[in-house]
Amino acid sequence: MADATDWTRPDDLDAIRETLVEWYEADHRTYPWRETDDPYRILVSEVMSQQTQLDRVIEPWREFVEEWPTPEALAAADRADVVGFWTSHSLGYNNRAKYLHEAAQQVVEEYDGAFPRTPTELQELMGVGPYTANAVASFAFNDGDAVVDTNVKRVLYRSFSEIHNADDPDYESVANALMLPGESRIWNNAIMELGGVACKKRPKCDAAGCPWREWCHAYQTGDFTAPDAPTQPSFEGSRRQFRGRIVRTLGECDEIGIDELGHRIRVDYSPDGTHGREWLRELLSDLAEDGLIDVVEAGEETAARLRE
Template identity: 75%
Template sequence: MSVEDGDWTRPDDLEGVREALIEWYEADHRDYPWRRTEDPYEILVSEVMSQQTQLDRVVEAWQDFLDRWPTTGALAAADRADVVGFWTDHSLGYNNRAKYLHEAARQVEDEYDGEFPETPDELEALMGVGPYTANAVASFAFNEGNAVVDTNVKRVCYRAFDVPDDDSTFEAAANELMPAGRSRVWNNAIMELGGVACEQTPNCEAAGCPWREWCSAYQSGDFTAPDVPTQPSFEGSRRQFRGRVIATLQAYDELEIDTLGHRIRVDYAPDGETGREWLEGLLADLEDDELVEVERRANETVARLHR
């Protein structure tokens, strides 16, 4: 090992490190269907669905989604309420992601004549596509990305090469480790390493980690890693009730607000702590996200899905 600038421990045999990881990945890895495609639309759908959702749960939803809307053109032409309803039915988390994916499909059709942009900077122009997702699509669809840096990659770099817990240093180190022009296989491989070998509880021997020869943590036995953010409890959360509102309104043209309240929680009381004021705040957020519409009439307030 060698240390440069005191920031992280670089391997002397960088080419050996690269080839060892790629050979390990190509010999055996988890066979997710989106790893068998280079279609940017299919990859974007997988990336959006995979945000804070276990990959094994995404597989069926991903295939169902593509069966229903196989192209950006099909998705762009869909009713947004149907797309949001699909998201809720498949328990895919924040419904905003469905709205943004729908809008991104419209952008590809309207602004790019149905052809996906290819670079991370261009992809970031799509609605709801941040730096991580843009880079992932550029890598896996076009082999044009930088190093992907997610929680797994941070854990691997921290343990193997003493990369400090600093986002900019993680990004610089990950890009230095990645071989030029091989972002597709490299990013898949290093995320796989973090997902099956260098987990929170390491699995070095059983997974045949290809970096044991170079890994600082393996040599020292100290497998400390940066804190891994935990998902807030879903049960009883605002996110859960947003989903219940969407799912309930799918079955009705519209519902009076107190009727809706009683349908989404058993302890709903119009004048209570979790009553009308609470529900109006929830609906206001959903209105801002263009997921529902609220109409205030002379004698009642009604809610419906956004059209």
């Protein structure tokens, strides 16, 4: 089978849909962003949870929306404070904080404080790609397509032989054909929950009471292979790690010379060495292009400071 575009809906599609929704409604993990339809708070959760386990996002999310409860509050905030929050909570790439701040400013200035509602409009916000736009449209406005993340791909691959046997699986088409029409909020939450609780890398079909065991190709055949999850590059020693250290250090002082900064962020910093001025200047240049810092040149001296 070359692809899965000729996937046909099973005769018992209604039962497949109903059992999944009933399973989800009976018992599911509780996350605060699942208890709201506020698009701003949902956007914050989506940005925070990129490549981060959901349980680790709960407290930072609560603190963030307490500090900046509305797009207006975030838009009026000092960007350095937002980036500092992001860094202190180890939430990944600092440019996500910058983009979130800019997105809030767009909502206030370009949309008069009213969040755009459709995936197409949401993608106009800074840092919001197709996946995040669709997730916000789904969970805030119940008006999105099927969300297809790594967990959902694993569910579809194992559940349906057409996907399992395809050379180039069309996950999106299958996911949208399955989804309850007009019910993207509960459907996407339910199928993502299925992948996160029952259809894990090591499946817990019976223990989690998977509602699709009756139809599941993997459960019936014992073949629980799944698409490889994308690997996360090592954080230790990465440019991302040192970018974070730079921002944290600059948050503690008004301005700092390049060599002093280098010694603070790296024990083996040597001005003329492999990890010296040239290496550090590249990192500073990247952060300046992202709008997070300013690099100050004064003769032969170079210094850096957080951008206000």
